[in-house]
Amino acid sequence: MQSTLISFPAGTLVGEGEVVLVDQRASVVVVDATPFHPVDHTWPDQPGDTGVITVGDARVRVTEAVMVAISDEGVLAVGSDIPVKRGGEGWTWMVGHRTDGVIPADIAVGARVTLEVDADLRASLSRGHTACHLASLALDAALADLWRKEIGNDPLGNPDFEGRANQSSRIRPDGSVDEYRLGKSLRRAGFDSEGFAASIGEREARINELLADWVGSAGESRIDVDGPSIIDRRTWRCALPEGEVAFLCGGTHVRSLAEFASITVALDLSDPQLLVMTTTAVAA
Template sequence: MQPTTVTFPSGALTEQTTVVDVRPHEGGSVVIVQQTPFHPVDHTWPDQPGDTGTLAVEGTTVCVENTVMVAVDDAGTLAVGADIPVKRGADGWDWHVGHLIAETPGWVAGTPVSAVVDAELRAGLSRGHTACHLASLALDAALADLWHKDPGTDPLGSPNFEARANATSRIHPDGSVDTYRLGKSLRKAGFRPDELAASLADREAKINELLAAWVASSARSWIETEGNTIADRRTWHCALPAGEASFLCGGTHVDSLEEFASITVALDLSDPQLLVMTTTVVPAVD
């Protein structure tokens, strides 16, 4: 099987496509189609949830309850999500988007199918993902003076706290929650967490000032792809006033910061070893 062609990087929400394979999976089925607008959750870094929506064949519509990564080896063995035993790009494996449904339909390869993504959920997740990246850049800038060694820089030239300390990132509609470890390894890298604790409110205020300025800029946001399959790398870009920022990113994003009325963060250091940043979006009103 050829890797699944994906159209979600361009913002697509619907496709007329064909069934490639249907396999039983956890009381239902996993459906692979030739071309899909559905974005799957990445089992190696599950920050953005998979899309939901519907698949329709000859008047019968089924709900897609989740969208996941699927890998198939040369022998036809299929592995789903966290059960995939190899890294992307491994020889002998093809990568696909799996649409999880509760039914066991009698669909066969070549059956025409209409794929429709839940547009409201996609929009909320796209805003949440873009805001998450912007918040991380603002956080790096707000903590820049707390380094006494060079940890490397982020896309805007600030010391890269995000890359050094991020432990988890979870995106939800119109927001995200990121956690950062402040342990011994970060201290050895040159970061001063004690000074962060003493100035947390000021740091939070600086982040929110930066985010407000970036939202006011109405900057363009877009995704560049190295190919049209789920196995190809994708990069998010944003033309911020401070310069163009970019991250390797497999998720979905807004087209412009005009889609935000505001982005704000709250920092929590209840556990001195763990900084929690909660990002909240207020969408722009049409």
């Protein structure tokens, strides 16, 4: 078996392929090539695509695309049950399509099937993911003067608050929720948490100003791939007025910032140890 060939980085929604594995117990179908974006089991930020798989009159609903791994010894693991990190040695990595109910007999190993992703959900998750990354870059920029020591920089050259403090990122249709740990270790790294708490309203306003500028610039956004399969590295690139940004990312994205009417954030520090940033995108 081989790693699944993927077409979602180019924005593709429909594809064809040959079924290589059907597991009725796990309700999973694996095809040699797919347009479905799977949720990543190591860093599950963007939910997997939904849609349908059809062959002739037979069809099955895909409730979520997930990662599937098969060990060299033949052990099959699905989604969050995969016991090793993404790309781990000794495993073959594939995209699985989790299905709703019994998989029709026509969708069997060797069958040529058509795969179709729900376009509206994909588009809203792509907007959510791009908005999430832009909000994190704007957050780094708006917090840059709060660092008392040198730390590593983000792709725009600002101190990398995101990389230091982000503990979870959840992308949803047209938005995201990010959580940042503001504990002792961040303070020891040189971050002025008190100064931040005292100026959170201004910081939020600054982030929203930056995001409005970036949306207005209507820059290009795309995903570059190192190869055609699910295990190849993927990089999100986006043109901003300050320059092009790029970082490793497994998700899906808009093609242009012109696809947004707006992106805004709300910062919540109800728990002084935990910053929650909620990002909301509005489609153009």
